[in-house]
Amino acid sequence: MTDEQLDRRVRDADPYRPEVVAHLDGVAQNLLEEIMSTPVLESVTEPPGQRRSRPRRRLMSGLASAGIAAAILGVVFGTSILKTEQPGSHEASPETNSTSEAPGTTTYSAMVLKAAEENPRLLIDQPGWKATHVDGFAERAGSITYSNGGRSIRMSWYQASEYDGRYKDRLQISKPESVQVDRWPGHLFRYSEREFEVILQPRDGSMVEVRTATAYTRADFDRVLASVIRVDARTWLAALPAEIVTPERLDERRAAVLADVPLPPGFDPATVNVEGVNDSDQFGIQVLGPVGCAWITEWTRAKKSGDDAALRRAADALRSSHNWKALQQIDKGGYWADGFWEIADTVAAGKPIHPKMFNPCNPEE
Amino acid sequence: MSSGTEHEERFRRVYAVNFEALLAYAMRRVEQPEDAADVVAETFLVAWRRSREMPPEAEARLWLHGVARRVLANHHRGGARRGRLGDRLRQRFRAALAVDPGSEVPERLTVRAALARLNEMDREVLMLTFWEGLEPREIAVVLQVNPAVVRTRLSRARARLRDILGDDLDPPGHVLDVMAVRAPEEGR
Numbered sequence: 018m019t020d021e022q023l024d025r026r027v028r029d030a031d032p033y034r035p036e037v038v039a040h041l042d043g044v045a046q047n048l049l050e051e052i053m054s055t056p057v058l059e060s061v062t063e064p065p066g067q068r069r070s071r072p073r074r075r076l077m078s079g080l081a082s083a084g085i086a087a088a089i090l091g092v093v094f095g096t097s098i099l100k101t102e103q104p105g106s107h108e109a110s111p112e113t114n115s116t117s118e119a120p121g122t123t124t125y126s127a128m129v130l131k132a133a134e135e136n137p138r139l140l141i142d143q144p145g146w147k148a149t150h151v152d153g154f155a156e157r158a159g160s161i162t163y164s165n166g167g168r169s170i171r172m173s174w175y176q177a178s179e180y181d182g183r184y185k186d187r188l189q190i191s192k193p194e195s196v197q198v199d200r201w202p203g204h205l206f207r208y209s210e211r212e213f214e215v216i217l218q219p220r221d222g223s224m225v226e227v228r229t230a231t232a233y234t235r236a237d238f239d240r241v242l243a244s245v246i247r248v249d250a251r252t253w254l255a256a257l258p259a260e261i262v263t264p265e266r267l268d269e270r271r272a273a274v275l276a277d278v279p280l281p282p283g284f285d286p287a288t289v290n291v292e293g294v295n296d297s298d299q300f301g302i303q304v305l306g307p308v309g310c311a312w313i314t315e316w317t318r319a320k321k322s323g324d325d326a327a328l329r330r331a332a333d334a335l336r337s338s339h340n341w342k343a344l345q346q347i348d349k350g351g352y353w354a355d356g357f358w359e360i361a362d363t364v365a366a367g368k369p370i371h372p373k374m375f376n377p378c379n380p381e382e
Numbered sequence: 383m384s385s386g387t388e389h390e391e392r393f394r395r396v397y398a399v400n401f402e403a404l405l406a407y408a409m410r411r412v413e414q415p416e417d418a419a420d421v422v423a424e425t426f427l428v429a430w431r432r433s434r435e436m437p438p439e440a441e442a443r444l445w446l447h448g449v450a451r452r453v454l455a456n457h458h459r460g461g462a463r464r465g466r467l468g469d470r471l472r473q474r475f476r477a478a479l480a481v482d483p484g485s486e487v488p489e490r491l492t493v494r495a496a497l498a499r500l501n502e503m504d505r506e507v508l509m510l511t512f513w514e515g516l517e518p519r520e521i522a523v524v525l526q527v528n529p530a531v532v533r534t535r536l537s538r539a540r541a542r543l544r545d546i547l548g549d550d551l552d553p554p555g556h557v558l559d560v561m562a563v564r565a566p567e568e569g570r
Contacts, residue, residue, distance in 0.1 A: 023544055027512040030493035032415075033406040037475070044474045048423055049397050052430045053390060285452040287428060307456070 139172070139199070139225070140252070141165075142244045148296070162230055169230035170241060177219030183226070184216055198227070199247045213238045262300040267291060274304045274343040279334040281311040282327075301343045302353050309338065309357055309377035313364050320367075335361040393433050396442045397426060403443060403514070404450055410513055411454055419471035421457055425450040447514070447524040496546040504539035507532060 018026075038045075145165040162171045175183070184204070187193070193204035196215055203217035203225075211232040217225040227245070229238055262270045275286055291303045316331035318324075338344055338361045347354045356375030363370060370376065404425055408418035428449050429436065437445050497505050503525075510521045518536065522529040 018544055018547070020540060023540060023547075024512060026489070026493050026547070027497070027508060027543070029487075030490040030497070031410065031513045032490075032494065033409050033513065035402070035406075037409075038402050038405065040477065041471070041474050044471050045401050048426070048471055049394065049401075052397075052423070052427050053393065055427065055430065283452075283455050285456070287432065288424070288452050288456045290424075290427065290431075311456075 138248050138252075139245050140248050141170075141241060142246050143241070167231065168233070168237075171228050171230045173226045173228070174223050175226075177222050177224055180216070180219045180224045183224070187214070187216060196242065198242055198245045201247065207235075210235075215242065262291070262295050262297065270297075270300060271304055274301050275308070276342070278305070278308055278341050278343070279337060280308065281315045281331070281334070284308065284311050298347050298353075301347045305341070305344055305347075305357070306377040309335075309361065313360070313376075313378060316364050332365040332367075335365040389433065392439065393430060393436075396429075396436065396439055396446075399439070400443050400446050401426075404446055407447060407450055407514060408454070410509060412457065416472045416475040417457065419469075419475050421450060421453055423471060424453045424457075428453065444516075444520055444523040447510075447516075448526070451524060493547065496543055499546050500539060500542055503535060504542060507535045508539045508543065511536060 141163065143165070146163045147165070148161050148163055162169055184193075187204070187206045191207040193206060196203055196205045198215065198217060201217050201220060203215050205213060205215045207213055211234070212229050213233060213235065214226060214228040217227070227242070233241075271286055271289065271291070280286065286304075289304055289307045291300055295303065312331050312334050316328060316335065319327035319331055339358060344354050344357060353375075357377060360370060360374050360376055363374065401422070405418060405422050408421035408425070409415055412418050412421060425446060429446055432449075436442055497508065500508070506525065507521060510516045510524060511518075516524065518532040519529045521532045525532070
């Protein structure tokens with residue numbers, strides 16, 4: 018067989034079938050719009066006074082944009098920022114949000130800003146409130162818990178389509194009582210004398226539940242509700258505490274999480290995408306999980322191929338996870354790190370992995 | 383630095399020009415063809431997020447292949463989540479790819495099975511040469527090696543493939559994909 022014949026045989030064996038593209042019916046274009054509606058890592062710094070409402074992207078209704086939209090849905094945060102940046106904050110109606118300005122130069126990607134502008138953003142205009150837990154921002158639902166001393170409030174949001182079911186469910190709890198949160202209509206339900214929840218009606222595709230997470234008197238809860246305000250995107254983003262990892266902070270925080278973590282051969286941290294907004298525990302889990310999985314996979318490969326040096330490196334790396342600072346910090350907040358160390362030690366010792374053991378290669382578990 | 387709009391338009395052009403090439407690249411290297419949807423979506427997502435680093439449009443394809451190569455490595459390690467982004471593309475793929483595996487030409491299956499028996503680097507050099515149509519200097523950019531190394535590899539890979547095909551004249555009954563068969567690491 019000549020080189021020419023060989024080359025032709027290889028060319029003919031190409032499994033790609035160009036006709037596939039003809040059957041995609043615009044899906045490729047939709048994918049592009051979804052991708053471009055996600056925030057870019059490089060930030061755009063806009064000088065004060067030049068902020069403007071950017072034109073809406075034509076196809077922002079894609080899945081990704083929905084995810085980002087949910088990520089920016091509203092919340093309650095520390096208000097020292099509010100006090101200085103948002104005087105007369107009750108003026109921050111949806112109509113004025115896109116043009117209202119927070120003072121000082123703030124750095125956000127255009128995409129994050131735009132997504133934020135398209136969603137309700139709630140803050141508690143009282144000092145001392147801080148986000149202590151954040152999850153699920155990358156999905157169409159999520160929640161944040163805010164604490165102030167011994168008191169906590171949890172705000173959860175869902176797609177607007179869930180409203181009817183949730184409202185009907187709460188009718189089993191108590192009679193609804195009409196309330197407004199910064200002119201946003203909703204209903205208050207009473208679980209007990211010390212536990213309340215407000216369900217806000219759908220707005221811009223989402224609904225919000227505000228629920229007491231610690232004991233409140235009704236008067237206390239009313240006072241907190243009365244100070245919840247809707248603010249512009251920049252104020253909301255600026256109010257996110259430093260511990261919360263926004264898309265803007267992704268690169269920096271990922272590098273910090275991985276600072277003392279050995280990376281498997283060929284592992285590119287840039288391929289570890291952490292979507293949305295996360296607290297530091299959730300962020301650490303989403304970054305370290307793929308690294309752990311990659312080391313387990315590398316250990317398995319090395320074992321199969323009899324590569325003793327690679328096997329030792331993988332085992333050492335897995336054992337070293339006990340010293341990874343970010344993993345130790347996660348340990349303070351839950352059992353994820355224990356599960357990680359259990360499987361890391363098991364694999365490093367060459368013991369079989371029990372199917373029910375936590376496994377970072379199956380992050381959905 | 384280009385303005386936001388210019389930058390976005392540039393990314394759109396790069397996407398339009400390279401989408402099919404990246405789709406083909408992914409389809410040739412995943413076990414289940416619909417997984418290519420995830421690889422393509424993830425590759426362009428990483429590219430978008432790093433688009434300020436993207437080289438001029440004429441060179442963007444090689445850069446994208448480099449991104450796709452790392453995304454694929456993650457995919458094969460099982461570390462990649464199935465993303466929401468690729469969902470619709472994946473669904474469309476399933477419909478577009480509905481084909482009887484038995485209709486594949488046995489000769490092609492034989493060659494793919496032979497490719498699967500090569501080590502990863504030899505196989506990749508052959509695939510990039512004959513399926514992606516890249517020159518050795520371009521392959522060198524994608525693989526981040528010296529062009530001379532690519533030429534040597536190509537020559538050796540051809541010889542090895544010829545040996546394997548010579549040993550294996552009977553077409554197999556069914557081969558799903560070259561990546562479905564893991565080749566032993568070279569020199570071990």
